[in-house]
Amino acid sequence: MTVEGVSDPEGAGAATSPCPSCGLEHVVPVEHVVVGREARSELGRFLDERGLRRVLVVEDANTAEVLGDDLSADLAAAGHAVSTRRFAQRAGLLADEEAVGAVRDAIASRRPDVVLAVGSGVLTDVTRYATFLHAKPFVSVPTAPSMDGYASTVAAMQFDGVKITLPSHAPLAIFADTGVLAAAPREMILSGFGDLAGKASARFDWELAAGVAREPYCEAVAERVAVPLERCLEDTAGLLGGDEDRVASLTGGLVESGLAMAMVGNSRPASGCEHHASHFLDLLAFRGLRAHASHGLQVAYATRFALAIQRLALAHLGDPLLQPAGGGGGEDERRWFGEQYLALGPVHDEKQVWFAEHADAWPGTSGHLAEVHERLARSSARFERVGTALGAAGVPATTGFLGTDGAMLRATFRYANRIRSRFTVLDLLECQRHIEPVLDAVIPGDS
Numbered sequence: 001m002t003v004e005g006v007s008d009p010e011g012a013g014a015a016t017s018p019c020p021s022c023g024l025e026h027v028v029p030v031e032h033v034v035v036g037r038e039a040r041s042e043l044g045r046f047l048d049e050r051g052l053r054r055v056l057v058v059e060d061a062n063t064a065e066v067l068g069d070d071l072s073a074d075l076a077a078a079g080h081a082v083s084t085r086r087f088a089q090r091a092g093l094l095a096d097e098e099a100v101g102a103v104r105d106a107i108a109s110r111r112p113d114v115v116l117a118v119g120s121g122v123l124t125d126v127t128r129y130a131t132f133l134h135a136k137p138f139v140s141v142p143t144a145p146s147m148d149g150y151a152s153t154v155a156a157m158q159f160d161g162v163k164i165t166l167p168s169h170a171p172l173a174i175f176a177d178t179g180v181l182a183a184a185p186r187e188m189i190l191s192g193f194g195d196l197a198g199k200a201s202a203r204f205d206w207e208l209a210a211g212v213a214r215e216p217y218c219e220a221v222a223e224r225v226a227v228p229l230e231r232c233l234e235d236t237a238g239l240l241g242g243d244e245d246r247v248a249s250l251t252g253g254l255v256e257s258g259l260a261m262a263m264v265g266n267s268r269p270a271s272g273c274e275h276h277a278s279h280f281l282d283l284l285a286f287r288g289l290r291a292h293a294s295h296g297l298q299v300a301y302a303t304r305f306a307l308a309i310q311r312l313a314l315a316h317l318g319d320p321l322l323q324p325a326g327g328g329g330g331e332d333e334r335r336w337f338g339e340q341y342l343a344l345g346p347v348h349d350e351k352q353v354w355f356a357e358h359a360d361a362w363p364g365t366s367g368h369l370a371e372v373h374e375r376l377a378r379s380s381a382r383f384e385r386v387g388t389a390l391g392a393a394g395v396p397a398t399t400g401f402l403g404t405d406g407a408m409l410r411a412t413f414r415y416a417n418r419i420r421s422r423f424t425v426l427d428l429l430e431c432q433r434h435i436e437p438v439l440d441a442v443i444p445g446d447s
């Protein structure tokens, strides 16, 4: 399939007409997306049409085997000048200075017209950032449906050992061969499904922020992510077993998530408190308190609790908002954040500004509250199916998964709102002074 709305060759980077749903002008950053068996042949045609003859393929030992070698041979046979930059690693390649430098060296010496990123998260981000620095177009050729960053305009890097997100550019196009993607390890498909499942709680948080703080919200953009999620929920066992149609839906959903973020200019369509919780789990891993796990798996686990928390929040949605705590140096909070604690100041300040601007206006008129409640209730109608699907996939709603215990999970949802300034259900509950009882109900103890 060609993903709808992104196949207009002239459309990239150009403002579309005002969105009928929200009135804003959404910019779609990727010119062309193909998800299907035909992706490989379409890629060759695309490069021909653009006159992109000199091609640099960035791959690693694994992705060369599953796709890169064949792709290079196809392109060479079709008359392209193909060179490769193959990382020897089979696992553990980092999106760090060294990897970016290696791709930059290859670009400088081989002077390609275009660079192909044949791989998943790390290879794509390394290629994204290196090509960005050379103002060189790149094309994403995913090898696993494991995360939603393919269409992203930012690069998730790890410089000086610290995870950072840097301004970068979106791929010129994405060609996702579903034959290759469906053969990816189950773990990677589960990771991608977890990332997509998290869009259920992200949507709730987005709608909540729109209701409480009148943040811009676009139903049409939200639906671009929700529709493929629904398709994956229909047959999660098939998806995880590598059913090609379901994997195509998942891949489409992950690509759409990236496009959706670019279309609204922020991460709301794809990231809510479940992602903040995953960032908190990253922090715990960084501090040596638990082992690292994949982003998607962490999001999957956090989503199970996020959905339960959001469901309970609906019960007293209209309660007034009181001054948020945090930033004041609570003993428990300091303990969890360790040395990172001082870095929380700016987020705390932004939350205080947010509070000053919006708290008084909530809940507003009874009509407004009813409208917000109805919208959130409609969104939460899929929560049970999302939870059931995650449970069936082996992601439990109990402690002990991914190296957590009850205290860690509780801290995760108590303090995840300290690391991002974006308002979520956790801020709502904290300001309403409901957070502790809700966590009592949702996070199981260790006993």
Ligand SMILES: [Zn+2]
Pocket: 019, 020, 021, 022, 023, 024, 026, 218, 219, 220, 221
């Ligand atoms: Zn819109």
Ligand SMILES: [Zn+2]
Pocket: 148, 195, 275, 295, 299
């Ligand atoms: Zn994610």
